[in-house]
Amino acid sequence: MTLKLYCFGESGNAYKAALTLELSGLAWEAVYVDFFGGEARSDAFKSNVNAMGEVPALVDTDHDYTITQSGAIQDYVVHLSQKLTGSTPEERREVLRWVLWDNHKLSSVAGPTRFLMNFLPEDKRPKEVIAFHQGRLKAAYAVLNDHLADKNWIVGNAITVADISCCGYLFYPEPFGFDRADWPHIDAWLTRIEQTPGWKHPYDLMPGSPADRA
Amino acid sequence: MTLKLYCFGESGNAYKAALTLELSGLAWEAVYVDFFGGEARSDAFKSNVNAMGEVPALVDTDHDYTITQSGAIQDYVVHLSQKLTGSTPEERREVLRWVLWDNHKLSSVAGPTRFLMNFLPEDKRPKEVIAFHQGRLKAAYAVLNDHLADKNWIVGNAITVADISCCGYLFYPEPFGFDRADWPHIDAWLTRIEQTPGWKHPYDLMPGSPADRA
Known part of the structure; x- marks a missing residue:
């Protein structure tokens, strides 16, 4: 399975998706989106990844499936991993x-x-x-x-x-x-x-931070 | 089944829950909350209905179950009615x-x-x-x-x-x-x-409107 998360470090909404993936134990990779350079609002990004012009977006290349909105990505990760949700x-x-x-x-x-x-x-x-x-x-x-x-x-x-x-x-x-x-x-x-095993700070979990642009 | 929706006409969030109930075909009744008089933020309301101090709140008295947030109420109504959701x-x-x-x-x-x-x-x-x-x-x-x-x-x-x-x-x-x-x-x-059969305007579906306070 190849899960690619379009994200950037400064986005708390992307962090929700990234941390869910990380704590689920599924393998995933980050794809950096140059939000501050306008990439999320580009025609290419809107056509190929997310018509809403936003991160996060998750692409499951094995299933040719793209899902956006942090909460909907979380729902998909829960569906795949059967973790991080309620028990009833x-x-x-x-x-x-x-x-x-x-x-x-x-x-x-x-x-x-x-x-x-x-x-x-x-x-x-x-x-x-x-x-x-x-x-x-x-x-x-x-x-x-x-x-x-x-x-x-x-x-x-x-x-x-x-x-x-x-x-x-x-x-x-x-x-x-x-x-x-x-x-x-x-x-x-x-x-x-x-203190949860696997937890990472947003700037350690996703590419891009204000330090990179300083 | 007795479904009571705490709501008031001016609330678009309550309208989402009320219209979902109405179009689901389930029997339900509205319980007016005097939001502009402060009722939603009263200790009684917070203790008995919704600690968040907001409408909408749905109480299923048969199951002694209370659920809040319009989207979560919608999820419960879909669960009960098996209507108004996707087919896959x-x-x-x-x-x-x-x-x-x-x-x-x-x-x-x-x-x-x-x-x-x-x-x-x-x-x-x-x-x-x-x-x-x-x-x-x-x-x-x-x-x-x-x-x-x-x-x-x-x-x-x-x-x-x-x-x-x-x-x-x-x-x-x-x-x-x-x-x-x-x-x-x-x-x-x-x-x-x-034009959907059963549709009603918010001020016709729920009690309370600016006209009542004019």
């Missing part, structure tokens, strides 16, 4: 619930906020937008922190793609208004993820 | 992909934008945030419009929960920067949804 139908729906929550409330806000605060020139950073997003994020961190107050993992007794989805942006060093010290239950859970 | 595993993953895309790119931006533009006092509407969100939404409408250029439905040959998710905010009359006339393929697809 109810647990699997609970995993889906948190993946959806992450997509709706956490990553979809954290990603743009981190982009605006770090990857735009300083004089082009929209202060009102950043402040608004940080307010929404604070509410999301509170929901996640409360949920983890009496749990090791988001669903059930082991790491699932729900954990991997929700942590997508939380290991990055660039500031976007998240400080682990403010959220003790999130902090302890991130430490548990870091 | 690949189609079902494609449905999931578009539900995730909607949660990440469309509804999660359209909802707050509509709120800021219509349900806040005029002097408290953050112009820069609204403009930023409308820019993101325009990119999302373009993706959806292009996808629908040669298709009747988002996935396969019939309406699925992917269609119901993506249309969640698009029937509302309050302005948020979406005009059907600008996006002909979206417009034709919305007409197909409206």
Whole structure:
């Protein structure tokens, strides 16, 4: 089986797919996409990989199958590996619930906020937008922190793609208004993820980082 | 079976769950949540219905089961009814992909934008945030419009929960920067949804509307 993940280090959404692949035990390889050079929005990329013009995209060359959206890639990796999901139908729906929550409330806000605060020139950073997003994020961190107050993992007794989805942006060093010290239950859970055998930091797991462009 | 959906008319996320229930043919009833009066954020609601303090929430009283997040509710309704999903595993993953895309790119931006533009006092509407969100939404409408250029439905040959998710905010009359006339393929697809037997407008399907508070 040949699984190729189109990704770049700075993308927390790509990290969710990459970490899911890595922890699943399946063999996979990263294909670097020069996002900051415009590659994801090129006609070639849109025609051949993802019409939405985004990473991550997973290509299973053996099955001539391409799938995009981090949560759908996670679903395919779970399908192939039978790992990293709940152990009952109810647990699997609970995993889906948190993946959806992450997509709706956490990553979809954290990603743009981190982009605006770090990857735009300083004089082009929209202060009102950043402040608004940080307010929404604070509410999301509170929901996640409360949920983890009496749990090791988001669903059930082991790491699932729900954990991997929700942590997508939380290991990055660039500031976007998240400080682990403010959220003790999130902090302890991130430490548990870091201690999971096979875990890697996004900049170690995928090609490309701000250091390469410095 | 008794399915109770906690909802209110103005919520496009609740509409996704309500329309899925209605088109599934299952019996269900709406339980009005006074969102604008703060009910969803009350301790009672958080303790008894949804710790996240949001609608929609679906309670299946026969199975003592509660599920939240519109996409997870849709998954449960599909599980119960075996309707409104793809006909193969690949189609079902494609449905999931578009539900995730909607949660990440469309509804999660359209909802707050509509709120800021219509349900806040005029002097408290953050112009820069609204403009930023409308820019993101325009990119999302373009993706959806292009996808629908040669298709009747988002996935396969019939309406699925992917269609119901993506249309969640698009029937509302309050302005948020979406005009059907600008996006002909979206417009034709919305007409197909409206013509689906059983379809109802959000303010006809769920209790509560701006008219009630006028």
